[in-house]
Amino acid sequence: MKRVILIVLDSLGIGALPDANTYGDEGANTLGNILKAKPDLAIPNLAEMGLGWIEGVSGISKPDEPIGTFGRLAERSMGKDTITGHWEIAGLYTEVPFKTFEKFPADFIQRYEEAIGVETLGNYAASGTEIIKELGPLHEKTGKPIIYTSADSVFQIAVNTDVVPLEVLYRYCEIAREMLVGDVQVGRVIARPFVERDGVYTRTSDRKDYAVSPSGKTVLDHINDSGMTVFAVGKISDIFNGQGITESVHTKSNMDGVDQTLLAMNQDFSGIIFANLVDFDSLYGHRRDAAGYGKALEDFDLRLPELKAALREEDILILCADHGNDPGHTGWDHTREYVPVLLYGASINTGINLGTRSSFADIAATIAEYLSVEAPVIGQSFLVMAAAVVEE
Numbered sequence: 001m002k003r004v005i006l007i008v009l010d011s012l013g014i015g016a017l018p019d020a021n022t023y024g025d026e027g028a029n030t031l032g033n034i035l036k037a038k039p040d041l042a043i044p045n046l047a048e049m050g051l052g053w054i055e056g057v058s059g060i061s062k063p064d065e066p067i068g069t070f071g072r073l074a075e076r077s078m079g080k081d082t083i084t085g086h087w088e089i090a091g092l093y094t095e096v097p098f099k100t101f102e103k104f105p106a107d108f109i110q111r112y113e114e115a116i117g118v119e120t121l122g123n124y125a126a127s128g129t130e131i132i133k134e135l136g137p138l139h140e141k142t143g144k145p146i147i148y149t150s151a152d153s154v155f156q157i158a159v160n161t162d163v164v165p166l167e168v169l170y171r172y173c174e175i176a177r178e179m180l181v182g183d184v185q186v187g188r189v190i191a192r193p194f195v196e197r198d199g200v201y202t203r204t205s206d207r208k209d210y211a212v213s214p215s216g217k218t219v220l221d222h223i224n225d226s227g228m229t230v231f232a233v234g235k236i237s238d239i240f241n242g243q244g245i246t247e248s249v250h251t252k253s254n255m256d257g258v259d260q261t262l263l264a265m266n267q268d269f270s271g272i273i274f275a276n277l278v279d280f281d282s283l284y285g286h287r288r289d290a291a292g293y294g295k296a297l298e299d300f301d302l303r304l305p306e307l308k309a310a311l312r313e314e315d316i317l318i319l320c321a322d323h324g325n326d327p328g329h330t331g332w333d334h335t336r337e338y339v340p341v342l343l344y345g346a347s348i349n350t351g352i353n354l355g356t357r358s359s360f361a362d363i364a365a366t367i368a369e370y371l372s373v374e375a376p377v378i379g380q381s382f383l384v385m386a387a388a389v390v391e392e
Helices: 030-037 044-049 082-089 106-116 128-142 166-179 219-225 254-265 279-285 290-310 362-371
Strands: 003-009 069-073 121-125 146-149 154-160 188-197 200-203 208-211 229-233 247-249 271-277 315-320 339-344 353-357
Touching: 003 082, 003 254, 003 290, 003 362, 030 290, 044 290, 044 339, 106 166, 121 128, 128 146, 128 154, 128 188, 128 200, 154 166, 166 188, 166 208, 219 229, 219 271, 219 362, 229 254, 247 254, 254 271, 254 290, 271 362, 279 290, 315 362
Parallel strands: 003 271, 003 315, 069 353, 121 146, 154 188, 229 247, 229 271
Antiparallel strands: 069 339, 146 154, 188 200, 188 208, 315 339
């Protein structure tokens, strides 16, 4: 009963890609700047798997005998957003990046306001936590939803759920998703609920993403088509708009994501558990909180032994990221970076360096080969390097 447990440490980049300058991200290094802010970063379990041995990574201890296989991946697709990264991890190439906006056209906003029956606030690129502090009081007086975007291809709608009910926010998002096509198509519409308590604005865990459907089949479809299970944890189902997903569960935090992954691992099925731990990105990368990011990494590292202990004989654990979000970089947005890949399991070699791979899709190709399903269109499997040879 073969299974792959694939966990995305959302935004854990490890150094700028060669084309990072074209995205305004020259010199970006998410992990490197976390270490500058928190030089005592304690992630011994990630280090034991081989994180410190990956090309370009420094400041992480390098055990003489890493217990995992390790390497770094370059993004082949154009862009640096969540959908592009995850789709490529699943074996789908995005040649034309999703559109981004500084603000959405006035005529579209007018049509959208007519569709939802209320005027809106904002409509500019901003940090989500900053714009709700800035426009929150006016929103609470008027009930008008806050619209904002970023360097990602997103249309985000924020409301205080004490003012506008959550189900109304979701309806606003569903209408936006239907309307954002053609010249104004974006990768995701995101519901951003928040509350205010004593002047402090806090986003809640009821976020919901409304993504465009993948432009083709991914390894998730191939696994599903073969009769195996694709169990999505966190925002994975949203990112793929449910395509190829068998079961899914949303999560409230990184630690809840780990809990839900462990619960899924306790079930009996073959296939894949695909989890996203979003706090690294949403709570720390976008907020440029390097010390907080480091603490979140330490918290995850403390849970790694549980994940390893829950692995069955034919399970493979794969850790990776989908882009960077350098907390030491300018602005508030993702950064174009290499990402790590770490593999562990009874059938995985120890101490093997995969080097630098040319696509995130090498993960999909490796998963496809391991589970004996159709390979994705792009990606080269590294299973022959990673898999331990068992002598008869």
